[in-house]
Amino acid sequence: xxxxxxxxxxxxxxxxxxxxxxxxxxxxxxxxxxxxxxxxxxxxxxxxxxxxxxxxxxxxxxxxxxxxxxxxxxxxxxxxxxxxxxxxxxxxxxxxxxxxxxxxxxxxxxxxxxxxxxxxxxxxxxxxxxxxxxxxxxxxxxxxxxxxxxxxxxxxxxxxxxxxxxxxxxxxxxxxxxxxxxxxxxxxxxxxxxxxxxxx
Amino acid sequence: xxxxxxxxxxxxxxxxxxxxxxxxxxxxxxxxxxxxxxxxxxxxxxxxxxxxxxxxxxxxxxxxxxxxxxxxxxxxxxxxxxxxxxxxxxxxxxxxxxxxxxxxxxxxxxxxxxxxxxxxxxxxxxxxxxxxxxxxxxxxxxxxxxxxxxxxxxxxxxxxxxxxxxxxxxxxxxxxxxxxxxxxxxxx
Numbered sequence: 122x123x124x125x126x127x128x129x130x131x132x133x134x135x136x137x138x139x140x141x142x143x144x145x146x147x148x149x150x151x152x153x154x155x156x157x158x159x160x161x162x163x164x165x166x167x168x169x170x171x172x173x174x175x176x177x178x179x180x181x182x183x184x185x186x187x188x189x190x191x192x193x194x195x196x197x198x199x200x201x202x203x204x205x206x207x208x209x210x211x212x213x214x215x216x217x218x219x220x221x222x223x224x225x226x227x228x229x230x231x232x233x234x235x236x237x238x239x240x241x242x243x244x245x246x247x248x249x250x251x252x253x254x255x256x257x258x259x260x261x262x263x264x265x266x267x268x269x270x271x272x273x274x275x276x277x278x279x280x281x282x283x284x285x286x287x288x289x290x291x292x293x294x295x296x297x298x299x300x301x302x303x304x305x306x307x308x309x310x311x312x313x314x315x316x317x318x319x320x321x
Numbered sequence: 322x323x324x325x326x327x328x329x330x331x332x333x334x335x336x337x338x339x340x341x342x343x344x345x346x347x348x349x350x351x352x353x354x355x356x357x358x359x360x361x362x363x364x365x366x367x368x369x370x371x372x373x374x375x376x377x378x379x380x381x382x383x384x385x386x387x388x389x390x391x392x393x394x395x396x397x398x399x400x401x402x403x404x405x406x407x408x409x410x411x412x413x414x415x416x417x418x419x420x421x422x423x424x425x426x427x428x429x430x431x432x433x434x435x436x437x438x439x440x441x442x443x444x445x446x447x448x449x450x451x452x453x454x455x456x457x458x459x460x461x462x463x464x465x466x467x468x469x470x471x472x473x474x475x476x477x478x479x480x481x482x483x484x485x486x487x488x489x490x491x492x493x494x495x496x497x498x499x500x501x502x503x504x505x506x507x508x509x
Protein backbone atom coordinates (compact mmCIF):
# COMPACT_ATOMS: atom_id res chain seq x y z
CA UNK A 122 0.00 0.00 0.00
CA UNK A 123 2.60 2.47 1.10
CA UNK A 124 5.11 1.70 -1.68
CA UNK A 125 2.30 2.04 -4.25
CA UNK A 126 1.23 5.43 -2.91
CA UNK A 127 4.72 6.81 -2.41
CA UNK A 128 6.97 4.96 -4.85
CA UNK A 129 9.35 7.91 -5.20
CA UNK A 130 9.74 8.32 -1.47
CA UNK A 131 10.57 4.66 -1.00
CA UNK A 132 12.99 4.86 -3.88
CA UNK A 133 14.68 7.73 -2.08
CA UNK A 134 14.91 5.69 1.12
CA UNK A 135 16.28 2.72 -0.80
CA UNK A 136 18.96 4.78 -2.48
CA UNK A 137 19.77 6.45 0.83
CA UNK A 138 20.20 3.04 2.44
CA UNK A 139 22.45 1.78 -0.34
CA UNK A 140 24.57 4.88 -0.07
CA UNK A 141 24.54 4.94 3.71
CA UNK A 142 28.29 4.63 4.04
CA UNK A 143 28.73 7.63 1.80
CA UNK A 144 25.98 9.51 3.58
CA UNK A 145 27.67 8.95 6.91
CA UNK A 146 30.66 10.83 5.68
CA UNK A 147 30.12 14.49 6.36
CA UNK A 148 29.58 16.46 3.22
CA UNK A 149 32.08 19.21 2.74
CA UNK A 150 31.01 22.55 1.36
CA UNK A 151 31.50 22.74 -2.39
CA UNK A 152 34.05 25.38 -3.12
CA UNK A 153 35.91 26.53 -6.17
CA UNK A 154 39.19 28.41 -5.79
CA UNK A 155 39.21 31.94 -7.14
CA UNK A 156 41.12 32.71 -10.33
CA UNK A 157 44.88 33.20 -10.01
CA UNK A 158 44.90 36.77 -11.23
CA UNK A 159 44.72 39.12 -8.27
CA UNK A 160 43.04 42.49 -8.47
CA UNK A 161 45.73 45.17 -8.35
CA UNK A 162 43.95 47.06 -5.59
CA UNK A 163 44.72 47.97 -1.99
CA UNK A 164 41.73 46.78 0.00
CA UNK A 165 40.60 47.35 3.56
CA UNK A 166 38.41 44.66 5.10
CA UNK A 167 36.13 46.05 7.80
CA UNK A 168 35.58 43.50 10.55
CA UNK A 169 34.02 45.37 13.44
CA UNK A 170 33.62 43.76 16.88
CA UNK A 171 29.86 43.78 16.25
CA UNK A 172 30.30 41.85 13.02
CA UNK A 173 32.58 39.31 14.68
CA UNK A 174 29.98 38.80 17.40
CA UNK A 175 27.12 38.15 14.97
CA UNK A 176 24.95 35.22 15.95
CA UNK A 177 21.46 34.07 15.01
CA UNK A 178 19.14 32.10 17.25
CA UNK A 179 16.52 30.04 15.45
CA UNK A 180 13.75 27.70 16.53
CA UNK A 181 11.73 27.66 19.69
CA UNK A 182 11.21 25.58 22.78
CA UNK A 183 8.71 23.52 20.79
CA UNK A 184 11.21 22.64 18.07
CA UNK A 185 14.98 22.82 18.32
CA UNK A 186 16.45 26.08 19.54
CA UNK A 187 19.88 26.64 18.05
CA UNK A 188 22.38 29.47 18.04
CA UNK A 189 24.49 29.92 14.92
CA UNK A 190 27.66 31.81 15.85
CA UNK A 191 28.68 32.93 12.39
CA UNK A 192 30.59 36.13 13.13
CA UNK A 193 33.43 34.57 15.09
CA UNK A 194 34.19 32.12 12.29
CA UNK A 195 33.82 34.74 9.58
CA UNK A 196 36.41 36.95 11.23
CA UNK A 197 38.88 34.10 11.07
CA UNK A 198 38.03 32.97 7.53
CA UNK A 199 37.43 36.12 5.49
CA UNK A 200 40.90 37.64 5.53
CA UNK A 201 42.78 34.55 4.30
CA UNK A 202 40.14 33.95 1.62
CA UNK A 203 40.22 37.54 0.32
CA UNK A 204 44.01 37.84 0.41
CA UNK A 205 43.94 35.62 -2.67
CA UNK A 206 41.84 38.23 -4.48
CA UNK A 207 43.56 41.57 -3.81
CA UNK A 208 47.19 42.53 -4.23
CA UNK A 209 47.01 44.04 -0.74
CA UNK A 210 44.47 43.46 1.99
CA UNK A 211 44.38 44.92 5.48
CA UNK A 212 41.82 44.19 8.17
CA UNK A 213 40.45 47.14 10.09
CA UNK A 214 38.01 47.15 12.98
CA UNK A 215 36.51 50.57 12.25
CA UNK A 216 35.03 51.62 8.92
CA UNK A 217 37.31 54.22 7.29
CA UNK A 218 34.30 56.45 6.63
CA UNK A 219 33.57 56.87 10.33
CA UNK A 220 34.98 59.87 12.14
CA UNK A 221 37.25 58.05 14.60
CA UNK A 222 38.79 55.72 12.03
CA UNK A 223 42.51 55.82 11.34
CA UNK A 224 43.49 57.09 7.89
CA UNK A 225 43.96 54.47 5.24
CA UNK A 226 45.33 54.40 1.72
CA UNK A 227 42.89 51.70 0.67
CA UNK A 228 41.46 52.00 -2.81
CA UNK A 229 38.46 49.89 -1.90
CA UNK A 230 36.75 49.29 1.44
CA UNK A 231 35.04 45.92 1.86
CA UNK A 232 32.26 45.79 4.44
CA UNK A 233 30.52 42.48 5.19
CA UNK A 234 27.17 42.06 6.91
CA UNK A 235 25.33 38.88 7.74
CA UNK A 236 21.82 38.98 6.31
CA UNK A 237 20.49 35.76 7.79
CA UNK A 238 21.02 32.04 8.18
CA UNK A 239 18.69 29.16 7.53
CA UNK A 240 18.95 25.50 8.33
CA UNK A 241 16.76 22.48 7.95
CA UNK A 242 16.16 20.09 10.80
CA UNK A 243 16.95 16.43 10.29
CA UNK A 244 14.39 13.89 11.41
CA UNK A 245 16.96 11.48 12.78
CA UNK A 246 20.49 11.85 14.12
CA UNK A 247 21.87 10.52 10.84
CA UNK A 248 19.72 12.73 8.61
CA UNK A 249 21.78 15.18 6.66
CA UNK A 250 20.55 18.71 6.96
CA UNK A 251 21.47 21.74 4.92
CA UNK A 252 22.49 25.15 6.19
CA UNK A 253 22.77 28.38 4.23
CA UNK A 254 24.36 31.59 5.37
CA UNK A 255 23.74 34.83 3.49
CA UNK A 256 26.58 37.33 3.63
CA UNK A 257 26.14 40.78 2.06
CA UNK A 258 29.11 42.79 0.82
CA UNK A 259 29.26 46.50 0.23
CA UNK A 260 32.37 47.76 -1.54
CA UNK A 261 33.16 51.47 -1.63
CA UNK A 262 35.87 53.24 -3.57
CA UNK A 263 38.33 55.76 -2.14
CA UNK A 264 35.81 58.58 -2.56
CA UNK A 265 33.25 56.72 -0.47
CA UNK A 266 30.92 55.84 -3.35
CA UNK A 267 29.44 52.35 -3.42
CA UNK A 268 30.73 50.50 -6.46
CA UNK A 269 29.59 46.96 -5.76
CA UNK A 270 27.03 45.12 -3.65
CA UNK A 271 26.63 41.39 -3.56
CA UNK A 272 25.01 38.79 -1.37
CA UNK A 273 26.82 35.47 -1.31
CA UNK A 274 25.35 32.23 -0.12
CA UNK A 275 27.51 29.78 1.79
CA UNK A 276 26.14 26.27 2.17
CA UNK A 277 27.02 22.97 3.75
CA UNK A 278 25.46 19.72 4.87
CA UNK A 279 26.02 17.75 8.04
CA UNK A 280 24.23 15.22 10.16
CA UNK A 281 21.72 16.54 12.65
CA UNK A 282 23.37 14.54 15.41
CA UNK A 283 21.88 13.10 18.55
CA UNK A 284 21.70 14.57 22.03
CA UNK A 285 25.42 13.89 22.50
CA UNK A 286 26.74 14.97 19.09
CA UNK A 287 24.34 17.75 18.12
CA UNK A 288 26.48 20.53 19.55
CA UNK A 289 29.60 19.35 17.73
CA UNK A 290 27.68 18.90 14.48
CA UNK A 291 26.17 22.35 14.82
CA UNK A 292 29.66 23.88 15.07
CA UNK A 293 30.75 21.90 12.01
CA UNK A 294 27.83 22.96 9.85
CA UNK A 295 28.22 26.61 10.88
CA UNK A 296 31.96 26.67 10.25
CA UNK A 297 31.67 24.92 6.88
CA UNK A 298 28.84 27.23 5.75
CA UNK A 299 30.78 30.36 6.73
CA UNK A 300 33.95 29.00 5.15
CA UNK A 301 31.99 28.40 1.96
CA UNK A 302 30.60 31.94 2.13
CA UNK A 303 34.17 33.25 2.41
CA UNK A 304 35.22 31.23 -0.65
CA UNK A 305 32.15 32.35 -2.59
CA UNK A 306 32.95 35.95 -1.64
CA UNK A 307 36.44 35.58 -3.07
CA UNK A 308 35.07 34.13 -6.30
CA UNK A 309 32.44 36.83 -6.71
CA UNK A 310 34.86 39.69 -5.99
CA UNK A 311 37.51 38.25 -8.24
CA UNK A 312 35.12 38.11 -11.18
CA UNK A 313 33.28 41.41 -10.56
CA UNK A 314 33.70 43.67 -13.57
CA UNK A 315 32.95 46.68 -11.37
CA UNK A 316 36.02 45.93 -9.22
CA UNK A 317 38.22 45.02 -12.17
CA UNK A 318 37.38 48.37 -13.75
CA UNK A 319 38.97 50.11 -10.75
CA UNK A 320 42.35 48.53 -11.29
CA UNK A 321 44.99 50.71 -12.95
CA UNK B 322 8.00 4.59 11.18
CA UNK B 323 11.46 6.12 10.97
CA UNK B 324 11.71 5.14 7.33
CA UNK B 325 8.37 6.75 6.54
CA UNK B 326 9.32 9.94 8.37
CA UNK B 327 12.70 10.03 6.67
CA UNK B 328 11.11 9.50 3.26
CA UNK B 329 8.51 12.19 3.88
CA UNK B 330 11.16 14.61 5.07
CA UNK B 331 13.39 13.95 2.10
CA UNK B 332 10.47 14.35 -0.27
CA UNK B 333 9.46 17.71 1.21
CA UNK B 334 13.04 18.92 1.08
CA UNK B 335 13.64 17.81 -2.47
CA UNK B 336 10.40 18.72 -4.18
CA UNK B 337 9.79 22.42 -3.45
CA UNK B 338 10.20 23.86 -6.95
CA UNK B 339 11.55 27.27 -7.87
CA UNK B 340 9.20 29.91 -9.22
CA UNK B 341 9.56 30.20 -13.01
CA UNK B 342 11.73 33.09 -14.17
CA UNK B 343 10.84 35.05 -17.30
CA UNK B 344 11.58 38.46 -18.77
CA UNK B 345 10.33 41.28 -16.50
CA UNK B 346 7.79 42.32 -19.13
CA UNK B 347 6.08 38.94 -18.87
CA UNK B 348 4.84 39.49 -15.30
CA UNK B 349 1.60 41.03 -14.05
CA UNK B 350 3.08 44.47 -13.46
CA UNK B 351 6.20 45.85 -15.08
CA UNK B 352 7.97 49.06 -15.92
CA UNK B 353 11.17 50.22 -17.57
CA UNK B 354 13.53 53.15 -17.04
CA UNK B 355 17.09 54.03 -18.07
CA UNK B 356 17.79 50.56 -19.42
CA UNK B 357 16.36 48.79 -16.37
CA UNK B 358 13.32 46.55 -16.59
CA UNK B 359 11.41 45.37 -13.55
CA UNK B 360 8.49 42.98 -13.33
CA UNK B 361 6.58 41.85 -10.25
CA UNK B 362 4.11 39.05 -9.72
CA UNK B 363 2.17 38.68 -6.47
CA UNK B 364 1.76 34.96 -5.81
CA UNK B 365 -1.64 34.96 -4.12
CA UNK B 366 -3.28 31.77 -5.33
CA UNK B 367 -3.25 29.30 -2.41
CA UNK B 368 -2.40 26.50 -4.85
CA UNK B 369 0.65 28.39 -6.08
CA UNK B 370 1.70 29.13 -2.50
CA UNK B 371 1.40 25.44 -1.69
CA UNK B 372 3.46 24.59 -4.77
CA UNK B 373 6.31 27.04 -4.21
CA UNK B 374 6.29 27.42 -0.41
CA UNK B 375 4.44 24.39 0.99
CA UNK B 376 2.43 26.84 3.08
CA UNK B 377 -0.53 29.17 2.87
CA UNK B 378 1.23 32.48 3.45
CA UNK B 379 -1.85 34.73 3.34
CA UNK B 380 -3.03 33.07 6.54
CA UNK B 381 0.33 34.00 8.11
CA UNK B 382 -0.16 37.63 7.16
CA UNK B 383 1.95 38.25 4.10
CA UNK B 384 1.95 37.88 0.35
CA UNK B 385 5.04 36.74 -1.55
CA UNK B 386 5.82 39.02 -4.49
CA UNK B 387 8.18 37.70 -7.12
CA UNK B 388 10.51 40.38 -8.44
CA UNK B 389 12.65 40.26 -11.59
CA UNK B 390 14.96 43.12 -12.52
CA UNK B 391 17.14 43.16 -15.62
CA UNK B 392 19.86 45.58 -16.64
CA UNK B 393 19.33 45.81 -20.38
CA UNK B 394 21.83 48.61 -20.87
CA UNK B 395 25.02 47.87 -22.79
CA UNK B 396 27.17 49.69 -20.24
CA UNK B 397 26.91 50.81 -16.64
CA UNK B 398 26.08 48.76 -13.57
CA UNK B 399 23.29 49.29 -11.06
CA UNK B 400 23.14 48.51 -7.35
CA UNK B 401 20.03 46.85 -5.97
CA UNK B 402 19.92 47.25 -2.19
CA UNK B 403 17.09 45.20 -0.74
CA UNK B 404 17.01 47.28 2.44
CA UNK B 405 16.03 50.37 0.44
CA UNK B 406 12.87 48.79 -1.01
CA UNK B 407 9.65 50.15 0.50
CA UNK B 408 5.97 49.35 0.15
CA UNK B 409 2.61 50.58 1.33
CA UNK B 410 -0.91 51.46 0.24
CA UNK B 411 -0.82 54.05 -2.51
CA UNK B 412 -1.89 56.84 -0.15
CA UNK B 413 0.26 56.09 2.91
CA UNK B 414 3.81 56.17 4.22
CA UNK B 415 5.97 53.40 2.75
CA UNK B 416 7.52 50.63 4.89
CA UNK B 417 10.15 47.97 4.25
CA UNK B 418 9.06 44.41 3.35
CA UNK B 419 9.43 41.52 5.77
CA UNK B 420 12.64 39.61 5.46
CA UNK B 421 12.45 35.89 4.75
CA UNK B 422 13.39 35.27 8.33
CA UNK B 423 10.57 37.39 9.74
CA UNK B 424 8.19 35.78 7.30
CA UNK B 425 9.43 32.41 8.44
CA UNK B 426 8.91 33.42 12.06
CA UNK B 427 5.30 34.22 11.24
CA UNK B 428 5.00 30.77 9.75
CA UNK B 429 6.79 29.06 12.62
CA UNK B 430 4.52 30.61 15.22
CA UNK B 431 1.61 28.47 14.09
CA UNK B 432 3.39 25.60 12.42
CA UNK B 433 3.62 23.11 15.25
CA UNK B 434 0.19 21.72 16.09
CA UNK B 435 -0.01 18.92 18.60
CA UNK B 436 -0.61 15.80 16.51
CA UNK B 437 1.02 13.06 18.52
CA UNK B 438 4.51 12.13 19.50
CA UNK B 439 5.35 10.09 16.41
CA UNK B 440 4.39 12.76 13.94
CA UNK B 441 6.13 15.62 15.72
CA UNK B 442 9.63 15.07 14.28
CA UNK B 443 8.25 15.21 10.74
CA UNK B 444 6.20 18.32 11.46
CA UNK B 445 9.23 20.01 12.96
CA UNK B 446 11.39 19.04 10.03
CA UNK B 447 8.85 20.21 7.47
CA UNK B 448 8.36 23.53 9.26
CA UNK B 449 12.11 24.08 9.23
CA UNK B 450 12.25 23.20 5.54
CA UNK B 451 9.45 25.65 4.80
CA UNK B 452 11.21 28.41 6.72
CA UNK B 453 14.52 27.59 5.03
CA UNK B 454 12.80 27.66 1.64
CA UNK B 455 11.32 31.11 2.36
CA UNK B 456 14.77 32.43 3.14
CA UNK B 457 16.44 30.86 0.13
CA UNK B 458 13.85 32.30 -2.25
CA UNK B 459 14.05 35.83 -0.88
CA UNK B 460 15.54 38.42 -3.22
CA UNK B 461 18.97 39.62 -2.09
CA UNK B 462 21.03 42.75 -2.63
CA UNK B 463 23.24 42.54 -5.68
CA UNK B 464 24.99 44.43 -8.48
CA UNK B 465 23.37 44.35 -11.88
CA UNK B 466 26.15 44.41 -14.44
CA UNK B 467 25.16 45.04 -18.07
CA UNK B 468 22.98 42.20 -19.30
CA UNK B 469 22.52 40.72 -15.83
CA UNK B 470 19.27 40.12 -14.00
CA UNK B 471 18.15 39.27 -10.49
CA UNK B 472 15.08 37.58 -9.14
CA UNK B 473 13.54 36.52 -5.86
CA UNK B 474 10.65 37.13 -3.51
CA UNK B 475 9.74 40.03 -1.28
CA UNK B 476 7.39 39.16 1.58
CA UNK B 477 4.90 41.97 2.06
CA UNK B 478 2.58 42.04 5.09
CA UNK B 479 -1.14 42.02 4.31
CA UNK B 480 -4.26 41.64 6.47
CA UNK B 481 -4.88 37.99 7.35
CA UNK B 482 -8.65 38.04 7.22
CA UNK B 483 -9.52 40.78 4.77
CA UNK B 484 -8.89 41.54 1.11
CA UNK B 485 -5.69 43.48 0.69
CA UNK B 486 -5.51 47.02 -0.59
CA UNK B 487 -3.48 47.90 -3.65
CA UNK B 488 0.20 47.78 -2.83
CA UNK B 489 2.61 50.49 -3.93
CA UNK B 490 6.12 49.06 -4.24
CA UNK B 491 9.04 51.46 -4.54
CA UNK B 492 12.40 50.08 -5.69
CA UNK B 493 15.32 52.54 -5.66
CA UNK B 494 18.31 51.47 -7.74
CA UNK B 495 21.61 53.33 -7.69
CA UNK B 496 24.11 53.63 -10.49
CA UNK B 497 27.36 51.96 -9.37
CA UNK B 498 30.00 54.49 -8.35
CA UNK B 499 27.64 57.43 -8.67
CA UNK B 500 25.05 59.29 -6.64
CA UNK B 501 22.32 58.86 -9.26
CA UNK B 502 19.36 56.83 -8.01
CA UNK B 503 16.49 55.66 -10.16
CA UNK B 504 13.19 54.99 -8.43
CA UNK B 505 10.95 52.34 -9.92
CA UNK B 506 7.34 52.50 -8.71
CA UNK B 507 4.84 49.72 -9.19
CA UNK B 508 1.25 49.40 -8.02
CA UNK B 509 -0.55 46.06 -7.95
